Amino acid sequence: MLVVACIKQVPDTTQVKIDPVTGTLIREGVPFIMNPFDTHALEESLRLKDKYGFRVAVISMGPPNTVVTLKKAIALGADEAVLLSDRVFGGADTLATSRVLAEAIRRLSQKEEVALVICGKQTIDGDTAQVGPGIATRLRYAQLTLVDQIQKVDVQAKRIIVRRKLEGRHEIVEAPLPALLTVLREINKPRYPTVPMRLMSETAEVMVWDNKVMHLDESSIGLKGSPTQVRRIFSPEKTKGEIVGDGVNKPEEAAHLLVARLVQKDIIQA
Amino acid sequence: MNPVSDLSAAGFALFWGLTIFAAGIFLIRGYQLLKLLSLGRENKKPGNLIKQTFLAIGHMIIQECQFKNIRKKDRAGIGHLFMVWGFLLFVTYYFFFIVIASGFGISETMEHNAIYTIYCWVMDIAAPFVFIGAVWGIIRRYFFLPKRLEGQRTWEALLILITVLLHPITHVGKIATQIAAGSPPAGLGISTPPLSTALSNLYTNVGSVAGWHAFWFWSHWGFVLLVLAIIGYTRYLHVPAAIINDILRPQKKGELSLIDLKDRRTFGTARVDNFTQKQLLDTYACVVCGYCQDACPATNTGKPLNPRLIIRDVKANLMTNGPLIHHKKEPVIPLIGSGKEGSIGEDALWACTTCWACMEVCPVYIEHVPKIIDMRRHLVQMQSKFPEELLNFFENMEQRSNPWGIAPADRAKWATDITVKPFETGKTEYLFYVGCFGAFDARARQVTLAIARVLDAAGVSWGILGRDEKCCGDSLRRLGNEFVFDRMAQENIKLFRDKGITKIITECPHCFTTLKNDYAQYGAKLDVIHHTELFDRLIKEGKLKLKPTDLGTLVFHDSCYLGRHNGIYQPPRDVITAATGIAPIEMERNHKRGFCCGAGGGRMWLEEKTGKRINIERVEEALKQNPKTICVSCPYCMTMFEDGLKDKGADKQVRVLEVAEIVARALK
Ligand code: SF4
Ligand code: SF4
Numbered sequence: 001m002l003v004v005a006c007i008k009q010v011p012d013t014t015q016v017k018i019d020p021v022t023g024t025l026i027r028e029g030v031p032f033i034m035n036p037f038d039t040h041a042l043e044e045s046l047r048l049k050d051k052y053g054f055r056v057a058v059i060s061m062g063p064p065n066t067v068v069t070l071k072k073a074i075a076l077g078a079d080e081a082v083l084l085s086d087r088v089f090g091g092a093d094t095l096a097t098s099r100v101l102a103e104a105i106r107r108l109s110q111k112e113e114v115a116l117v118i119c120g121k122q123t124i125d126g127d128t129a130q131v132g133p134g135i136a137t138r139l140r141y142a143q144l145t146l147v148d149q150i151q152k153v154d155v156q157a158k159r160i161i162v163r164r165k166l167e168g169r170h171e172i173v174e175a176p177l178p179a180l181l182t183v184l185r186e187i188n189k190p191r192y193p194t195v196p197m198r199l200m201s202e203t204a205e206v207m208v209w210d211n212k213v214m215h216l217d218e219s220s221i222g223l224k225g226s227p228t229q230v231r232r233i234f235s236p237e238k239t240k241g242e243i244v245g246d247g248v249n250k251p252e253e254a255a256h257l258l259v260a261r262l263v264q265k266d267i268i269q270a
Numbered sequence: 271m272n273p274v275s276d277l278s279a280a281g282f283a284l285f286w287g288l289t290i291f292a293a294g295i296f297l298i299r300g301y302q303l304l305k306l307l308s309l310g311r312e313n314k315k316p317g318n319l320i321k322q323t324f325l326a327i328g329h330m331i332i333q334e335c336q337f338k339n340i341r342k343k344d345r346a347g348i349g350h351l352f353m354v355w356g357f358l359l360f361v362t363y364y365f366f367f368i369v370i371a372s373g374f375g376i377s378e379t380m381e382h383n384a385i386y387t388i389y390c391w392v393m394d395i396a397a398p399f400v401f402i403g404a405v406w407g408i409i410r411r412y413f414f415l416p417k418r419l420e421g422q423r424t425w426e427a428l429l430i431l432i433t434v435l436l437h438p439i440t441h442v443g444k445i446a447t448q449i450a451a452g453s454p455p456a457g458l459g460i461s462t463p464p465l466s467t468a469l470s471n472l473y474t475n476v477g478s479v480a481g482w483h484a485f486w487f488w489s490h491w492g493f494v495l496l497v498l499a500i501i502g503y504t505r506y507l508h509v510p511a512a513i514i515n516d517i518l519r520p521q522k523k524g525e526l527s528l529i530d531l532k533d534r535r536t537f538g539t540a541r542v543d544n545f546t547q548k549q550l551l552d553t554y555a556c557v558v559c560g561y562c563q564d565a566c567p568a569t570n571t572g573k574p575l576n577p578r579l580i581i582r583d584v585k586a587n588l589m590t591n592g593p594l595i596h597h598k599k600e601p602v603i604p605l606i607g608s609g610k611e612g613s614i615g616e617d618a619l620w621a622c623t624t625c626w627a628c629m630e631v632c633p634v635y636i637e638h639v640p641k642i643i644d645m646r647r648h649l650v651q652m653q654s655k656f657p658e659e660l661l662n663f664f665e666n667m668e669q670r671s672n673p674w675g676i677a678p679a680d681r682a683k684w685a686t687d688i689t690v691k692p693f694e695t696g697k698t699e700y701l702f703y704v705g706c707f708g709a710f711d712a713r714a715r716q717v718t719l720a721i722a723r724v725l726d727a728a729g730v731s732w733g734i735l736g737r738d739e740k741c742c743g744d745s746l747r748r749l750g751n752e753f754v755f756d757r758m759a760q761e762n763i764k765l766f767r768d769k770g771i772t773k774i775i776t777e778c779p780h781c782f783t784t785l786k787n788d789y790a791q792y793g794a795k796l797d798v799i800h801h802t803e804l805f806d807r808l809i810k811e812g813k814l815k816l817k818p819t820d821l822g823t824l825v826f827h828d829s830c831y832l833g834r835h836n837g838i839y840q841p842p843r844d845v846i847t848a849a850t851g852i853a854p855i856e857m858e859r860n861h862k863r864g865f866c867c868g869a870g871g872g873r874m875w876l877e878e879k880t881g882k883r884i885n886i887e888r889v890e891e892a893l894k895q896n897p898k899t900i901c902v903s904c905p906y907c908m909t910m911f912e913d914g915l916k917d918k919g920a921d922k923q924v925r926v927l928e929v930a931e932i933v934a935r936a937l938k
Contacts, residue, residue, distance in 0.1 A: 189658060
C-alpha cells in the first residue's frame with residue numbers, strides 16, 4: 001500500500017524581498033526549499049513506512065527545477081517521486097492545483113492501492129491551506145485537517161485514528177481509509193538524510209508527468225482553470241505603535257497599564 | 271666468573287632455553303599485535319622516516335614526554351626519567367655483558383678490561399636512580415595517589431614497578447659478588463665502583479660467594495626475561511609502541527581525514543577496523559598515565575567522556591573483535607553504543623570540545639580527537655543519529671550558511687553605521703573574513719566594529735565579502751558532518767579563488783584554523799592571519815600607535831583554537847601589554863595548559879545537561895585572580911564567559927572584552 005506525500009518547493013521566504021515598485025517577489029538568487037510544513041508531511045509518511053511497511057511516493061507540481069527538492073525527499077527515504085510539470089499547469093490557483101495533484105494520485109492508485117495522502121497544513125508562500133482539502137474533495141477521500149498526531153492505523157480494517165489540534169481543544173477523529181491528512185509542524189521532528197542516501201538520491205530517477213501523460217482538460221487547469229488570481233503583492237506599511245506609558249520614569253504605572261491591556265485583549269486572565 | 275659456563279652444557283641449555291623462550295613469547299605476541307594492527311585502514315604517508323626516527327629516539331632520550339608534564343603538583347615524571355635513563359644503560363649492559371659475555375661463555379675476554387670497569391661504574395651510579403625511580407613510583411601510586419591515577423592501583427601497575435625495582439637490586443647483587451670473589455671489575459688495578467664494593471663486604475665467606483653470585487645472576491636474568499615476555503601483555507608495551515608511534519606521527523597534528531564520496535569507509539567509523547593502522551597503534555602506546563583525563567574539560571566537569579577511556583576502549587574492542595574480523599566473522603561488541611551495549615558511549619563522543627588538551631599532554635603522541643570525530647561522523651553521516659538540537663543547526667548551515675538560519679542578506683548589517691568597502695580583486699590587500707558570530711551575534715558585532723576601527727587606524731587595505739560571505743564550516747566538521755563541510759569548503763575555496771583572495775584576516779580563531787589548516791588539505795594556498803596576530807605585527811612595525819590605557823586587573827584566556835591548535839600564545843598577550851601598559855595576569859591553567867571555555871567542537875550548539883558547566887568552571891578560575899576584565903580572543907569564549915559571569919552574578923563587577931576592543935580603546 002502506498003502513502004503519498006504532497007510537497008511543494010517554495011522560495012526561502014526569509015530571503016525573499018518584495019520589489020516596492022512593481023509589487024512582485026524578487027526571486028532572483030533566492031534559494032528554494034521544501035515547504036517547511038511538507039517536511040513534516042514527508043516525515044510522517046516515512047514513519048508510517050517504518051512502522052507499517054507502506055511504500056512512500058512523493059508528488060509535487062512545479063517547474064522542472066523542483067527535481068532538486070524531490071531528490072531530497074528520496075534522500076530522506078521516499079521510494080518514488082513524481083514531478084507534475086507542464087507549462088499548462090502554470091499559474092494555477094488552489095483549485096486548479098488540487099485537480100492536477102488529485103489526478104496524479106488517482107493514477108498512482110491504479111498501480112497500487114493508496115492508503116493515505118499526507119499534505120502539510122499550508123505552504124509558506126501561498127498560506128491558503130486549501131490544496132489539501134481540495135485534493136480530498138476531488139478524490140472523495142476522508143478529509144482530516146490540522147492533524148498533530150496519528151494515533152492508530154488499522155491496515156486490516158482500513159481505519160485511521162488521528163488527533164486534530166483546534167483552537168483551545170483537541171479532537172480525536174476516526175475515519176476510513178483512504179484518507180487525506182494535512183499535518184501541523186508539531187506532529188514530528190523531521191529526520192536528516194544519511195550520506196549514502198544522499199548519494200543514492202543523486203542518481204535516483206524522478207518521474208516527470210506532463211499533460212500528455214495526465215490528459216487533463218486544459219480549461220480546468222493552470223491559469224485558465226483558476227477562478228482566483230493574485231492581483232498585487234506588497235509588504236504592509238510598518239507603523240510604529242503608540243506610546244501609552246512611561247516605563248523608564250514610571251515603571252510601576254507602565255506595568256499596571258500593560259497588564260490591564262493584556263487582560264482587555266483576553267491574552268491573560270485577571 | 272660465569273654462572274652459565276660454570277654449569278657447562280646444562281648452563282648454556284638453561285640460559286639459551288629461557289632466553290629463547292622469553293624472546294619467543296615476545297615475538298609471537300608482537301606478531302599477534304601487528305596482525306591486529308594490520309586490520310586497520312592504510313595510513314596517509316608519514317613524514318620523513320629517517321628524520322622522524324632520530325627525532326623519536328631523541329625525544330625518548332631527553333624524555334620530552336616527562337619534562338612537559340612535570341609540575342609542582344605532580345612530580346611523578348621525575349621517577350620516570352630515572353627509570354628510562356637507567357633502563358637504556360641496563361639494556362646495553364644486558365646485551366654486551368650478559369647475552370654476549372655470559373651467553374657465549376666469553377666473560378673472561380669481555381670483562382677483563384677497563385671498559386668493563388668503567389661501565390660498571392656507570393651502572394653503579396645509575397642503579398640507585400632506577401631504584402629511587404621505582405620506589406618513588408610505588409610511593410606515588412600506593413601512598414600519595416594523584417587524581418589522574420585513581421583506580422589505577424592494579425596488579426599490572428605493581429608488577430611493572432616491582433620488576434623495575436628488581437633490576438638494580440639484582441644487578442648490584444651480581445656485581446658485588448663478583449667483586450667479593452675478586453673478579454672484574456675487581457682485580458684489574460682500577461678502583462671498583464663504590465656501591466657494589468660496599469655491598470661486596472657482605473660476602474665474607476669465600477666458600478659461598480660463587481653460590482650467591484649464581485643466585486643473583488640467575489634471578490637477575492630471570493627478571494629481565496620475565497619483562498621481555500610480558501611486554502606485549504602489559505603496559506610495558508608502551509616502550510616500543512610509543513617510539514614507533516612517535517616515528518609515524520602525522521605530519522600535521524590532529525588533522526582530520528577528508529571524505530571520499532566513492533569510498534564508504536571514509537564516511538565514519540563504527541567498526542574498529544575502520545580506524546587507520548596508526549590510529550590503532552595509538553591504543554598500544556597508551557601507558558594509562560591519565561594526564562589526558564586530568565586535562566580534559568569534559569572529564570573535569572563530570573561528563574561521560576574520558577579521553578583515556580576512549581583509547582582504552584578502542585584497544586579493548588580491537589582485542590575482542592580483531593581476531594573475529596581477521597577470520598572474516600562479525601564483531602561481537604559494537605564500537606559505538608550507549609550503556610553496556612558498545613565500547614564507547616554516544617554521549618561520550620558528543621561531550622568533546624575538541625580543545626586538544628588531551629593531545630597536548632599525552633606523553634606518547636596519541637591523537638584522541640580525530641578518533642572521536644571519526645566516530646561522530648558515523649553517527650551523523652551513516653545513522654543520522656545526533657542530539658536533536660543539531661537538526662536545526664545542520665539545516666540552517668546547509669540552507670543559509672549560518673548557525674541560526676538568519677537571512678544571508680543580513681551578513682553586512684553590522685556595518686550599517688560605518689563605511690566598509692567590499693573586497694575588490696587586485697585593489698584590496700586583505701579580506702576581512704568576519705565569520706558568522708562577527709556578522710550576526712550582537713555582542714560579537716561590537717568586536718567586529720572594533721577590528722574595523724583598528725584596521726583603519728593602522729592604514730590596512732581591507733574589504734569584506736558582505737552577503738557573499740559564507741560560513742567556514744568549522745562546527746560542522748568537528749561535529750562529524752563532513753559531507754556538508756566538504757561542499758562548503760570547496761565552495762568557499764572557489765569563491766576565494768574567483769575573487770583573487772589570498773590574504774585573509776579572521777575575527778574568530780575557529781574560522782582561522784578552518785581556513786588556514788583545514789582548507790589547506792584541499793590545496794588552498796591562503797595566507798590567513800588572526801586579528802590579534804596582525805595587530806601584534808602592526809604594533810611592532812610601528813604602524814599601529816597606541817596610548818596605553820590601564821584597564822585594572824586583566825586576565826587573559828587562551829582560545830584553544832588559537833593556542834593549542836595553532837601555537838599562538840604570545841601575540842595576543844603582547845597586544846594587550848601594548849594597549850594597557852601591563853602584561854595580562856595568568857590564570858592557574860594557561861598557555862598550553864589553558865582550560866577550554868566549553869564551546870569548541872560544536873559544543874556551542876549543544877545543550878550541556880550533565881555535570882558542572884565547563885564555562886562556570888573556567889569563570890570561577892578566572893575570578894580567583896580578582897580581575898576587573900577578562901580578555902578573550904574568540905567570539906565563542908566571549909559568549910561562554912559572559913554567560914558564566916551572569917550565572918555567577920559577577921557580570922556587574924567583571925566585564926569581558928575582546929583583544930580588539932582593548933586595542934580600539936587605546937587608539938590615539
Ligand atoms: S579534546 Fe578536550 S574535550 Fe575532547 S577529549 Fe580531549 S581534552 Fe577532552
Ligand atoms: S592517552 Fe596518553 S595521556 Fe592519556 S592515559 Fe594514555 S598515554 Fe596517558
